[in-house]
Amino acid sequence: MSExxxxxxxxxxxxxxxxxxxxxxxxxLLEASDYKVSCIDLKGRVxxxxxxxxxxxxxxxxxxxxxxxxxxIYVAATMLKHxxxxxxDYEH
Numbered sequence: 001m002s003e004x005x006x007x008x009x010x011x012x013x014x015x016x017x018x019x020x021x022x023x024x025x026x027x028x029l030l031e032a033s034d035y036k037v038s039c040i041d042l043k044g045r046v047x048x049x050x051x052x053x054x055x056x057x058x059x060x061x062x063x064x065x066x067x068x069x070x071x072x073i074y075v076a077a078t079m080l081k082h083x084x085x086x087x088x089d090y091e092h
Contacts, residue, residue: 009036045070049076059086 010030012023020039025027027037047070050058062072063086080086 007034007036009038012037014040014042020074042068047071047073049073049075051075053078055079 012020013027014020014022020041023037023039027039030037045068047063048058050056050072055074058074058077059071059080062069
């Protein structure tokens with residue numbers, strides 16, 4: 001990898017009942033291969049921040065993981081217009 005090329009960044013998120021610790025072997029291998037790795041520990045409720053088109057992903061995450069999300073912050077992000085709904089809205 002050339003010095004002008006930005007390192008690829010892996011963000012590892014664990015499954016229910018685990019923690020960031022579960023990625024230790026994979027993290028070591030990736031870092032040894034010169035990748036940037038962040039292992040997120042989701043012990044409690046999280047605050048999600050979405051920007052631009054990430055706002056739609058934020059809305060999806062709110063529907064899918066509402067019990068895990070403490071707050072969602074939209075920063076100049078895409079949102080549904082008032083009165084519009086998603087397929088997930090019909091499921092609740």
